[in-house]
Amino acid sequence: MEFLRPATWDEALAAKAEYPTALPISGGTDVMVEMNFDVHRPSAILDLNRITELTEWSNDGGVVRLGAAVPYTRIINELSGPLPGLALASHTVGSPQIRNRGGVGGNLGGASPAGDAHPALLAAGRDVFVEACSVRGTRMIAIDDFYVGVKRNSLEQDELIRAVHIPVADGPQQFSKIGTRNAMVIAVCAFGFALHPKNGTVGTGIGSAAPTPRRAVEAEEYLQGVLAERGLWESGDLLGTEVIQRFGELVKAAASPIDDVRGTADYRRHSLAVMARRTLTWTWNDYSKQIRSAA
Amino acid sequence: MSTRTIQGQKNLQDIRQASKDGIGGSPLRPDGNLKVKGEFAYSSDMWHEDMLWGMALRSPHPRANILSVDISEALKLPGVYAVLTHEDIPGSKFYGLEIQDQPALAIDKVRYHGEAIALVAADHPETARRAVKKIKVEYEVLTPIVTEEQCLAPEVHGYVHEPHEFKSHGYGNICHEQKLVSGLGVTDEVRALADVIVSGTYEVGMQDQAFLGPESGLAVPAEDGGIDLYIATQWLHVDRQQMAPVLGLPEEKVRLTLAGVGGAFGGREDLSMQIHASLLAQRTGKPVKIVYARDESFFGHVHRHPARMFYEHGATRDGKLVFADCRIVLDGGAYASASPAVVGNAASLGHGPYVIPNVKMHAIALYSNNPSCGAMRGFGAVQAAFGYESQMDKLAAELGMDPVELRQLNAMSEGDLMPTGQQIDSPAPVAELLQRVKDMPLPPPLDLDDLDVRALPGALSNTSHGEGIVRGVGYSVGIKNVGFSEGFDDYSTARVRLEVIGGEPVAMVHTAMAEVGQGGVTVHAQIARTELGVEQVTIHPANTEVGSAGSTSASRQTYMTGGAVKLAAEAVKYALIDKGRRRYGWTHQDITLAGGKVVSESAGVLVPMVDLLGDEAIDLTREHHHRPTVPFDKETGQGFGHVQYTFCANRAVVDVDVELGLVKVVELTAAQDVGKALNPLSVVGQIQGGCTQALGLAVMEEIIVKDGKVRNASFTDYLIPTILDTPPIPVDILELPDPNAPYGLRGVGEAPTVSATPSIVAAIRQATGIALNRIPVRPEHLTGTL
Numbered sequence A: 001m002e003f004l005r006p007a008t009w010d011e012a013l014a015a016k017a018e019y020p021t022a023l024p025i026s027g028g029t030d031v032m033v034e035m036n037f038d039v040h041r042p043s044a045i046l047d048l049n050r051i052t053e054l055t056e057w058s059n060d061g062g063v064v065r066l067g068a069a070v071p072y073t074r075i076i077n078e079l080s081g082p083l084p085g086l087a088l089a090s091h092t093v094g095s096p097q098i099r100n101r102g103g104v105g106g107n108l109g110g111a112s113p114a115g116d117a118h119p120a121l122l123a124a125g126r127d128v129f130v131e132a133c134s135v136r137g138t139r140m141i142a143i144d145d146f147y148v149g150v151k152r153n154s155l156e157q158d159e160l161i162r163a164v165h166i167p168v169a170d171g172p173q174q175f176s177k178i179g180t181r182n183a184m185v186i187a188v189c190a191f192g193f194a195l196h197p198k199n200g201t202v203g204t205g206i207g208s209a210a211p212t213p214r215r216a217v218e219a220e221e222y223l224q225g226v227l228a229e230r231g232l233w234e235s236g237d238l239l240g241t242e243v244i245q246r247f248g249e250l251v252k253a254a255a256s257p258i259d260d261v262r263g264t265a266d267y268r269r270h271s272l273a274v275m276a277r278r279t280l281t282w283t284w285n286d287y288s289k290q291i292r293s294a295a
Numbered sequence B: 001m002s003t004r005t006i007q008g009q010k011n012l013q014d015i016r017q018a019s020k021d022g023i024g025g026s027p028l029r030p031d032g033n034l035k036v037k038g039e040f041a042y043s044s045d046m047w048h049e050d051m052l053w054g055m056a057l058r059s060p061h062p063r064a065n066i067l068s069v070d071i072s073e074a075l076k077l078p079g080v081y082a083v084l085t086h087e088d089i090p091g092s093k094f095y096g097l098e099i100q101d102q103p104a105l106a107i108d109k110v111r112y113h114g115e116a117i118a119l120v121a122a123d124h125p126e127t128a129r130r131a132v133k134k135i136k137v138e139y140e141v142l143t144p145i146v147t148e149e150q151c152l153a154p155e156v157h158g159y160v161h162e163p164h165e166f167k168s169h170g171y172g173n174i175c176h177e178q179k180l181v182s183g184l185g186v187t188d189e190v191r192a193l194a195d196v197i198v199s200g201t202y203e204v205g206m207q208d209q210a211f212l213g214p215e216s217g218l219a220v221p222a223e224d225g226g227i228d229l230y231i232a233t234q235w236l237h238v239d240r241q242q243m244a245p246v247l248g249l250p251e252e253k254v255r256l257t258l259a260g261v262g263g264a265f266g267g268r269e270d271l272s273m274q275i276h277a278s279l280l281a282q283r284t285g286k287p288v289k290i291v292y293a294r295d296e297s298f299f300g301h302v303h304r305h306p307a308r309m310f311y312e313h314g315a316t317r318d319g320k321l322v323f324a325d326c327r328i329v330l331d332g333g334a335y336a337s338a339s340p341a342v343v344g345n346a347a348s349l350g351h352g353p354y355v356i357p358n359v360k361m362h363a364i365a366l367y368s369n370n371p372s373c374g375a376m377r378g379f380g381a382v383q384a385a386f387g388y389e390s391q392m393d394k395l396a397a398e399l400g401m402d403p404v405e406l407r408q409l410n411a412m413s414e415g416d417l418m419p420t421g422q423q424i425d426s427p428a429p430v431a432e433l434l435q436r437v438k439d440m441p442l443p444p445p446l447d448l449d450d451l452d453v454r455a456l457p458g459a460l461s462n463t464s465h466g467e468g469i470v471r472g473v474g475y476s477v478g479i480k481n482v483g484f485s486e487g488f489d490d491y492s493t494a495r496v497r498l499e500v501i502g503g504e505p506v507a508m509v510h511t512a513m514a515e516v517g518q519g520g521v522t523v524h525a526q527i528a529r530t531e532l533g534v535e536q537v538t539i540h541p542a543n544t545e546v547g548s549a550g551s552t553s554a555s556r557q558t559y560m561t562g563g564a565v566k567l568a569a570e571a572v573k574y575a576l577i578d579k580g581r582r583r584y585g586w587t588h589q590d591i592t593l594a595g596g597k598v599v600s601e602s603a604g605v606l607v608p609m610v611d612l613l614g615d616e617a618i619d620l621t622r623e624h625h626h627r628p629t630v631p632f633d634k635e636t637g638q639g640f641g642h643v644q645y646t647f648c649a650n651r652a653v654v655d656v657d658v659e660l661g662l663v664k665v666v667e668l669t670a671a672q673d674v675g676k677a678l679n680p681l682s683v684v685g686q687i688q689g690g691c692t693q694a695l696g697l698a699v700m701e702e703i704i705v706k707d708g709k710v711r712n713a714s715f716t717d718y719l720i721p722t723i724l725d726t727p728p729i730p731v732d733i734l735e736l737p738d739p740n741a742p743y744g745l746r747g748v749g750e751a752p753t754v755s756a757t758p759s760i761v762a763a764i765r766q767a768t769g770i771a772l773n774r775i776p777v778r779p780e781h782l783t784g785t786l
């Protein structure tokens, strides 16, 4: 097995072009586990840990450019203001050791339907982009086009993830995850939700309840419609149980879960509806408070 | 003269107080800091020059005929030193703890998913792994026999062990069976005596010991043709007893030394890689190390028997139990392992610590094509406690009684008879233990205005900010036997040596006791200090150069090997005093050892031990046998079958998110009678650990087996409690001495694992109003989404 240790981003891209089957390793919290379990025996490993720029982030006020290898711990500590949904999701990942190593680039690289960053990224809106690079150039892949199958993403063989571009939150965001223990658990299912008052949209993301992370499109459209028609963005008035209930049902309907060792499909649907109702209630309560205190 | 005596006595008091690290003290364990810092050498850390790595090929099928095994490609791989199948075994091909029904390597068929078929030794683990993949096995895959119904109809579904090869005491696909009847049994007439009858069917999933140190060891071929094995195990001598016939060696040529054990909980009572590494070492003439990966570990050891239990209880209107009937079906999986003992415990302890005038019981262990099940902390008693304690709550509800009062009303105490007819002849403070947990202050209610999500079900997963949370409280009590039962003489041996080293008297304790984390080595040193009046004690590595210490299981080691250390230390003490009598002509009848001196109660200090010992070492070995027991009668279950009983009561407080079915155990209180706490800190640790393992069984731990296949052989999906799942566990210790036991002590390790699970389930029931007849309780059970 070759072990490639590029010192710069350009070297990394060159190496990936030369060895397209080389397996990138960032925090290694997925890669090492899978190698231990003999899931794969890659011909080469491409270690990205010397490339410090991958562990940097910047915020231009509108968009956060999050380096692929910024560990979850730093997302929690440094970015819970601009990226509250992702920071909440990061909180639920593994244990302190895992959060110190693992990052969003690895979560996207693995593209597991159970990855916790995904629902938060989807909820953050349609203007989330994965910055994918190769010796051929750079592509901005919209998050909605990124997940293409079970543990499959739309990266080309010679591409590496450099960063993720995520709009700075302009409203409350939430993230909930079900696990059968109270820490360090792979999601039975998860739900991310965000209010985007600036453009009058809402964002959703469903985890672990379909072959890929996915958006609950109808639920988003229904809620956007209600908020607009009833002037709720302006008033901040109560949503009412009927709306909350309906939103939950639509989120549930958007999932296509399976029965597996972690949970039944029925439970996943049921709990998604509950999480959808609760996260909507929390975010809307926060939003109302903001509106009222501004008024 | 009189002045001198007074001085002597005063002196004596000072001397006695000096030994704070004797029994009753809490000296810290020698391995504690090393383990916390990651510096402790576990069996998987061993290394030997020229060492090879062993690996097994395991069956992907739970039931199949092996048509052929082709090892030629594997042998061709550079770096491979040997590939073995059952045909290469020099001695007997079978082994087993109680019944030799398990082939060391599969012969013509496999009976469970993960059964070892062939072995490889190579110069690198990666080479070994590749070689294993090159072994070609042709299978004829058969439909596995996995359900109770299938097992009980062998004419239809087949035999796990064909009648002509059947080795256990059962029949068909029943590995072992025990019936029990006491009083009038349970007949229609007896039923008619009860005003209220409640019944239920209860199920227990397959729990795993989930120790963190995988199975591992190093086998070194010796010049005399024997094998030296360095191994993490629970019982060196029983390993040797099973290994020697397979290796074709006399027992004395199989020498075992305990390596660092990373947890056991019963899962190391059976052999794992011992024979495999030794066979490879024999064949290659080189040291061979085997370390299981995590997934292999889940296949490489037995689990807790899953159980299906039917219980029926009848009581008078005022709550007095009239009768109890029970049928317990344990799934023993492919091989017998400890199934007979598990059945014996389930049958004899399966009605709980209650006085019940009329009892019937039928317990069986099945042979099936599921993973083998055997010893795990509290075996037999754990499964049953979920049944009988669920029944107590049901009965209390039916009678409109307080569940604790109902239990107390029927609680057994000293002098009462077990359903086996055995009289409880030492304290059995069942009612008092319940009272103690009930009287402890309750934790404060949730403060919804000042929420910390970590305190809620779901914790940082952020599923609730107070929505859906309901609190529940539940109680339970349990009974467990200590030591091996039913006529088994599981004696322990200890060697104690006393000599002067560096001008100080130093004791050395040598036993074959497996230190698996229970703190036995700490306690042995404490006993030696107390008995010999020395401060310096060294613990000799555990090996087979000294006699058997029995198993580190059944809550027995402090009782049994601790008892042996006491006997050996006493013998050394008497030998030293005799020496003094011969030398100095002492005639006092009150001589003992304290503070490094030989002292007389009446005459004070007689002589420093160093002076009396001089250059001589006193080195004596003693065996400790517990009082004899007898097997239970096969039909009536009657008999003086158990050495000692132990009791623990619990109160669980839980918060349940009733909408999501998520549970947070808020507090888990325990009260236990330990007879005498030799090391109170360790005792509390054992009780808290036992409660935590019980919590795991209550709400998360299960090996999921479908059609005989294990679905979650990893810590990704076999979940054990994290620190966020583990509540404060206040422990109330009672010390009522058992006159039959050394120092009056009672085995500690298992009772809380028996009793705590049902209290948690009871608390969840109280919060949700859902019946909950199966553990672990899953969110699906609480939300109707199964």
Ligand SMILES: Cc1cc2nc3c(=O)[nH]c(=O)nc-3n(C[C@H](O)[C@H](O)[C@H](O)COP(=O)(O)OP(=O)(O)OC[C@H]3O[C@@H](n4cnc5c(N)ncnc54)[C@H](O)[C@@H]3O)c2cc1C
Pocket (backbone or CB within 6 Å): A023, A024, A025, A026, A027, A028, A029, A030, A031, A032, A033, A048, A068, A069, A092, A093, A094, A095, A098, A101, A102, A103, A104, A105, A106, A107, A108, A109, A110, A114, A115, A116, A117, A159, A160, A161, A162, A184, A185, A186, A187
């Ligand atoms: C104990 C434990 C608990 C865990 N708990 C959780 C959890 O709760 N939630 C969760 O979502 N995950 C969890 N994980 C999985 C893992 O930690 C996360 O998926 C994490 O985000 C992976 O990041 P990493 O940097 O360690 O990735 P790596 O393991 O280094 O890589 C993961 C994948 O991404 C690819 N990759 C990495 N970097 C790049 C790049 N720059 N460009 C292209 N491909 C790349 C790799 O080739 C690999 O396929 C857990 C893992 C462990 C071991």
